[in-house]
Amino acid sequence: MKILAIDTATEACSAALLWNDAVLTREQVAPQGHTRLILPMVSELMAEAGTSLQGLDAIAFGRGPGSFTGVRIGIGAAQGLAYGANVPLIGISTLQMLAQGAYRRQQAEKVIAAIDARMNEIYLGAFTLQDGRMQPVLDEAVILPEQAAQLLHAVTAKIAGGVAVGTGFTCYTELAAKLDLLPAENQVELNLPWAQDMLPQAVAAYQAGEYCDPSLATPVYLRDKVTWKKLPGRE
Structure with a gap:
């Protein structure tokens, strides 16, 4: 192909x-x-x-x-x-690309991806690995960082222990910990x-x-x- x-x-x-x-x-x-x-x-x-x-x-x-x-x-x-x-x-x-990248680089099978959306908001998505590909477990959204916990609540069991990746987490450095996620490493290549x-x-x-x-x-x-x-x- x-x-x-x-x-x-x-x-x-x-x-x-x-x-x-x-x-x-x-x-x-x-x-x-x-x-x-x-x-x-x-x-x-x-x-x-x-x-x-x-x-x-x-x-x-x-x-x-x-x-x-x-x-x-x-x-x-x-x-x-x-x-x-x-x-x-x-x-x-x-966001799905970010999640797939976390799997490629870190073998992460549960990924919450967030991109800084400016205006104090983030684009947020959650993904789990299925047949080698990251698939969404909820609809992507643009939200305030403090709304992330509420958005992710419905899929808590699916993403427990997941990896946080993207500029949404490197800009809001305390967000991953608040969501009980493995923190994003602050390296440009990993978060784009x-x-x-x-x-x-x-x-x-x-x-x-x-x-x-x-x-x-x-x-x-x-x-x-x-x-x-x-x-x-x-x-």
Whole structure:
């Protein structure tokens, strides 16, 4: 299987290429450099594999949540590449990528992922390992850090002893302890999502036919959903 994955939803900018059994990567922490970096990263991966976009089966992209601008850059780049290659798109949750990364690096099987959402809020998701892939145990949400315990209460048994990962925990350093989670290590590489961690989800989605035409690819901001629900008559 041949799948390209790209992500620009957070401070990290990364691309990864699954080419049969090999995984090639390009990764950089570049808060302001996504537009400049992502397409050259893709070109480098194609050159390293000795192939072209037309040889791909699909392109996966980080659909969010994350920076509004970053998410838009990623989906725009993915759509452009997919149109040129005539291949479908697969959107993968940024929080799910973080959880998959914790499994890849630390063999964590229960992961609570949180991304700093600014405005004193975090994007939060909880995941457990199933068949080598991190799967959600509740709906992702944008919340105040002090609301995390209430949100996670319904899945306490499933995530007990889990690992906390992401900038939501490194920014709110006491949050992991309050939730009885193993604290996140304050290393940049461990607390940002990377494109290679989309690949297990993307392969499963492609095999299940869970992909879409580039024109139908949509971002997930979470905060928009909250705002919509608060509008009069839209609860």
